[in-house]
Amino acid sequence: MVASNPKTLYDKVFEDHIVHKDESGSYLLYIDRHLVHEVTSPQAFEGLKNAGRIVRRKDCTLATVDHNIPTVSRKTFKNVSTFIDQDDSRLQVETLEQNVKDFDVTYFGMDDGRQGIVHVIGPEQGFTLPGTTVVCGDSHTSTHGAFGSLAFGIGTSEVEHVLATQTIIQAKSKNMRITIDGDLSEGITSKDLVLHVIGVIGTAGGTGCVIEFAGKAIENLSMEARMSICNMSIEGGARAGMIKPDQTTFDYIKGRPLAPKGAEWDKALAYWKTLHSDEGAYFDYDIKIAASDIVPTITWGNSPQDALPISARVPDPANVSDPIKKAGMERALKYQGLTPNIKLVDIKIDKAFIGSCTNSRIEDLRAAAKVARGHKKADNVKLVLVVPGSGLIKAQAEKEGLDKIFEAAGFSWREAGCSMCLGMNPDILDPEERCASTSNRNFEGRQGARSRTHLMSPAMAAAAAIKGHFTDIRDYDYVNHDEPAVHIENEEEDKALQDAVYEHEKEIIEDTPGTEAERLNDIPKSSEPASKKSKVDSTAGGMDAFTVLTGITAPLEKANVDTDAIIPKQFLKTIKRTGLKSGLFYEARYTKDPETGKDVETDFILNVGQYRKAEILLVTGDNFGCGSSREHAPWALKDFGIKCMIAPSFGDIFYNNSCKNGLLPIRLPQEVIADKLYPVVKAGYQLTVDLPKQEIRHGETDEVLVDNFEIEEFRKHCLVNGLDDIGLTLQKEEFIQKYEAIRRDKFSFLEGGSKLIKPVKGAKKSVYGLKAQEW
Ligand SMILES: CC(C)[C@H](C(=O)O)[C@@H](O)C(=O)O
Numbered sequence: 001m002v003a004s005n006p007k008t009l010y011d012k013v014f015e016d017h018i019v020h021k022d023e024s025g026s027y028l029l030y031i032d033r034h035l036v037h038e039v040t041s042p043q044a045f046e047g048l049k050n051a052g053r054i055v056r057r058k059d060c061t062l063a064t065v066d067h068n069i070p071t072v073s074r075k076t077f078k079n080v081s082t083f084i085d086q087d088d089s090r091l092q093v094e095t096l097e098q099n100v101k102d103f104d105v106t107y108f109g110m111d112d113g114r115q116g117i118v119h120v121i122g123p124e125q126g127f128t129l130p131g132t133t134v135v136c137g138d139s140h141t142s143t144h145g146a147f148g149s150l151a152f153g154i155g156t157s158e159v160e161h162v163l164a165t166q167t168i169i170q171a172k173s174k175n176m177r178i179t180i181d182g183d184l185s186e187g188i189t190s191k192d193l194v195l196h197v198i199g200v201i202g203t204a205g206g207t208g209c210v211i212e213f214a215g216k217a218i219e220n221l222s223m224e225a226r227m228s229i230c231n232m233s234i235e236g237g238a239r240a241g242m243i244k245p246d247q248t249t250f251d252y253i254k255g256r257p258l259a260p261k262g263a264e265w266d267k268a269l270a271y272w273k274t275l276h277s278d279e280g281a282y283f284d285y286d287i288k289i290a291a292s293d294i295v296p297t298i299t300w301g302n303s304p305q306d307a308l309p310i311s312a313r314v315p316d317p318a319n320v321s322d323p324i325k326k327a328g329m330e331r332a333l334k335y336q337g338l339t340p341n342i343k344l345v346d347i348k349i350d351k352a353f354i355g356s357c358t359n360s361r362i363e364d365l366r367a368a369a370k371v372a373r374g375h376k377k378a379d380n381v382k383l384v385l386v387v388p389g390s391g392l393i394k395a396q397a398e399k400e401g402l403d404k405i406f407e408a409a410g411f412s413w414r415e416a417g418c419s420m421c422l423g424m425n426p427d428i429l430d431p432e433e434r435c436a437s438t439s440n441r442n443f444e445g446r447q448g449a450r451s452r453t454h455l456m457s458p459a460m461a462a463a464a465a466i467k468g469h470f471t472d473i474r475d476y477d478y479v480n481h482d483e484p485a486v487h488i489e490n491e492e493e494d495k496a497l498q499d500a501v502y503e504h505e506k507e508i509i510e511d512t513p514g515t516e517a518e519r520l521n522d523i524p525k526s527s528e529p530a531s532k533k534s535k536v537d538s539t540a541g542g543m544d545a546f547t548v549l550t551g552i553t554a555p556l557e558k559a560n561v562d563t564d565a566i567i568p569k570q571f572l573k574t575i576k577r578t579g580l581k582s583g584l585f586y587e588a589r590y591t592k593d594p595e596t597g598k599d600v601e602t603d604f605i606l607n608v609g610q611y612r613k614a615e616i617l618l619v620t621g622d623n624f625g626c627g628s629s630r631e632h633a634p635w636a637l638k639d640f641g642i643k644c645m646i647a648p649s650f651g652d653i654f655y656n657n658s659c660k661n662g663l664l665p666i667r668l669p670q671e672v673i674a675d676k677l678y679p680v681v682k683a684g685y686q687l688t689v690d691l692p693k694q695e696i697r698h699g700e701t702d703e704v705l706v707d708n709f710e711i712e713e714f715r716k717h718c719l720v721n722g723l724d725d726i727g728l729t730l731q732k733e734e735f736i737q738k739y740e741a742i743r744r745d746k747f748s749f750l751e752g753g754s755k756l757i758k759p760v761k762g763a764k765k766s767v768y769g770l771k772a773q774e775w
């Protein structure tokens with residue numbers, strides 16, 4: 001049946017969460033699920049404390065630790081203070097532990113068998129559900145879109161906003177559909193599929209869009225595989241990725257600890273079945289890809305779009321005419337230590353990493369184990385890390401004997417965490433080491449200073465570890481070829497993992513005081529005001545106002561500058577918003593003196609003459625600030641003195657984060673930058689940016705160079721007036737309460753959330769013999 005007003009899946013979920021729409025067209029959306037980790041939350045909780053605010057919906061909030069924690073055995077674990085050696089990592093984890101106590105947020109700490117990577121535990125517990133809005137101070141929140149939820153990464157200011165108000169201010173994104181027609185060939189995984197897609201659309205391809213992945217090849221995938229795809233939609237620049245929920249989704253959710261039960265399940269299911277794009281719904285972009293074109297794919301360079309079939313050769317810049325692309329390619333080849341035209345399968349590796357929120361689920365481990373079984377890692381391979389995404393996955397894998405297969409192959413079997421995906425913990429690569437990695441980012445320095453990352457599927461990473469070089473999985477010799485390593489039929493597999501979840505749950509319920517009804521009493525029946533203050537202080541966050549700025553403008557001739565490059569991982573361990581100036585563009589601004597080992601300045605533009613005092617950055621290539629959601633990027637720019645960035649396009653989360661900090665990002669067509677602004681800036685003149693008039697002028701002659709640059713009305717209003725949006729949103733309390741009343745009825749199956757996790761108090765032991773949460 002054709003709907004009279006056909007809508008996309010994204011439109012439907014978005015519309016079902018509108019709390020309020022203001023005159024400028026900006027929306028206030030209700031957030032159903034908020035995941036919290038240690039890296040992006042300290043400053044948010046501090047903000048709440050300073051303003052005397054509370055966490056509005058504890059039941060909608062779930063916290064864990066993942067980025068900073070070591071992945072070595074926890075057999076001797078007593079507490080974080082004695083277990084984590086690195087001071088700044090320990091402080092960040094301890095700060096989260098204090099915050100979850102102070103704000104009574106449900107938390108899976110290092111002594112809880114359910115701890116894991118934030119994007120693994122949400123779905124695993126049934127916290128992530130179809131049709132919900134899910135946020136986290138982490139760009140890979142897009143993972144949860146695999147359930148047909150609208151899930152996206154946010155910055156720390158927004159984390160604070162959600163904690164205080166349970167809402168977020170959003171503009172409507174565009175709709176993009178990527179249909180993968182037909183069947184994937186034998187041995188092709190969802191990782192190959194998503195790398196292929198990013199190779200086709202580019203890392204800026206999805207900017208400003210929510211991508212719906214559709215088509216037969218997607219429908220045939222398991223939930224784990226769908227999560228890997230949505231996980232990497234952020235690498236395609238999209239705000240979020242979504243897949244319509246279907247029987248596979250419902251089967252995965254049913255029975256999970258936080259999934260609706262009984263009549264609530266039936267009610268939820270009836271709603272979830274309405275969550276699909278209607279026939280005739282409008283997509284701003286509609287892309288079709290033939291599944292049969294997808295082959296085993298790996299990356300060669302420092303951007304996820306540098307993806308190639310494993311059978312290809314390293315590209316040659318001599319064949320590229322666009323000067324920005326050519327320079328980018330030359331730089332990447334140099335950084336990666338690669339010679340043009342050599343075969344990818346001839347490239348040797350030093351280490352392999354099987355893990356991360358993209359590929360650390362049970363299905364991924366099974367695929368890697370199937371390859372490793374009966375083999376030994378190659379002699380040139382120094383280390384192969386296998387890091388499960390959660391304690392529950394680890395337990396399940398051990399139950400299936402996968403750990404034994406890995407250990408027999410000489411791989412190192414670890415505890416759950418982000419591990420070598422970004423090296424904020426002891427798992428890092430040494431300079432110039434090459435890694436076959438199942439993670440999602442191959443940026444410069446991502447896995448360690450001067451490290452070289454190549455992205456691929458778990459099977460291909462395991463095969464590279466065995467062979468010592470990149471390997472086409474289609475040519476790989478499995479031991480007992482026709483006898484797969486892991487003998488579990490699909491249905492049994494799902495059941496096995498669910499049993500693990502349940503066994504865990506059962507064991508601890510016994511000690512739990514109170515009935516479910518009592519625990520539910522914890523949830524506000526009619527919402528309390530989110531602030532203990534009687535009057536809302538609309539400037540509590542104290543954002544700087546931006547009106548007219550005349551400033552030194554530094555040209556930056558680069559595309560795809562990711563936030564890892566703007567502020568590398570080692571600077572994310574702070575619990576403050578300030579003091580990040582020295583970390584800004586650290587890898588580009590400094591090199592190590594070979595004799596003293598000290599930092600020496602390079603000739604990077606911000607180290608040169610007047611540009612040391614630059615206040616405006618003019619970026620000629622597109623996609624500035626892509627990648628991670630770290631608000632540390634605008635904080636570092638601000639600390640340096642930059643107040644405005646001009647570029648052809650920005651990463652969505654970075655754009656948002658900048659505005660929240662009083663920094664003005666201006667999008668302009670590449671030719672306008674090249675023709676009107678670049679020559680003026682290159683000649684050493686300043687620019688004047690006039691936000692009220694939306695103009696850019698010559699700093700000396702006052703000639704108007706650009707008139708009427710685009711900016712959303714609401715953002716302009718906040719920037720010009722230095723308004724903190726938490727204060728503004730709290731003035732909409734009445735609308736939030738109204739929405740919550742409707743939600744309690746229409747979406748009653750979402751009530752309770754993380755507060756249903758047992759036990760909150762009084763737990764004695766988890767199945768892992770470790771103490772569970774006690775507050
Ligand atoms: C630390 C966090 C802000 C970051 C992200 O947003 O993605 C991290 O998870 C990453 O993968 O780079």
Ligand code: SF4
Pocket residue numbers: 066067117138140356357358417418421422439440
């Ligand atoms: S991308 Fe890596 S660092 Fe970021 S959340 Fe996922 S596993 Fe952790």
